[in-house]
Amino acid sequence: MIAQKSFNLNTNRNFEIIDITSKVNELIDVDQGIVSIFSRHSTSAIVVNENERGLLNDLEFMLDNLVSDNFSYEHDRIDDNARSHLKSLLLSSSECLPIRNNRLDLGTWQSVFFIELDGPRHNRTISLTIIGE
Numbered sequence: 001m002i003a004q005k006s007f008n009l010n011t012n013r014n015f016e017i018i019d020i021t022s023k024v025n026e027l028i029d030v031d032q033g034i035v036s037i038f039s040r041h042s043t044s045a046i047v048v049n050e051n052e053r054g055l056l057n058d059l060e061f062m063l064d065n066l067v068s069d070n071f072s073y074e075h076d077r078i079d080d081n082a083r084s085h086l087k088s089l090l091l092s093s094s095e096c097l098p099i100r101n102n103r104l105d106l107g108t109w110q111s112v113f114f115i116e117l118d119g120p121r122h123n124r125t126i127s128l129t130i131i132g133e
Contacts, residue, residue, distance in 0.1 A: 001030060005128045011119035015063075017056050020126065021111045025103050033132015035104070038094040040125040043084035043118035045091035051111040063087045063117075084118035091115060099132055 005027045009018060024037060039046050049055065067090070073082030095112065098105040104112065114126060 001033075001131070001133060003029065003128075003130045005130065006125055009114060009124045009126065010122045011116040011124060013116070014119050015060050016116040016119055017059070018114045018116070019051055019111050020114050021104065021106070024112055024128065027128055028099055028102055028104070028130060030099060030130060030132030031102055033099045033130060034096055035099055035131075036094060036096045036127075036129040037112060038127045038129070039114060040127055041121075042093070043081060043088055043116075044093070044124060045088050045115040045117065046093060046095050046126070047091055047113050047115060048095055048097070048106070048110050049113065050109040051113075052109075059115075063090065066090060081118050087117045099130070 007023055007027070009020070011018070020037075024035065028035060037046050049059075067083050067086045069083070073086070075082035075085060097112070106112075114124070116124065
């Protein structure tokens with residue numbers, strides 16, 4: 001079976017990390033397989049990591065220091081969000097994860113996150129392609 005599903009998120013801050021693990025699990029309707037989780041936006045990301053506040057703060061700190069406000073970016077002439085696009089290039093727009101027993105087969109401390117890099121925004125779309133039985 002192959003199924004495509006999606007859901008929308010609203011974000012409230014310029015940089016925001018949202019745990020979407022439970023929402024993805026709700027949409028899984030196969031016992032075993034794989035799921036591709038894809039953000040349809042070039043100023044956001046999908047990542048897997050530990051849901052620990054200090055680590056999530058460190059991620060924001062790291063991205064802010066790698067893509068600095070101290071520079072002038074050419075893309076800012078268009079819509080003043082080059083930093084958001086550049087940060088998304090350092091992360092990923094998707095993850096492909098295993099499914100077991102109708103759930104994501106994640107490690108003990110792993111969660112799936114949507115990362116907003118250019119918010120606040122309404123109707124951010126996350127697409128799932130589920131392959132399984």
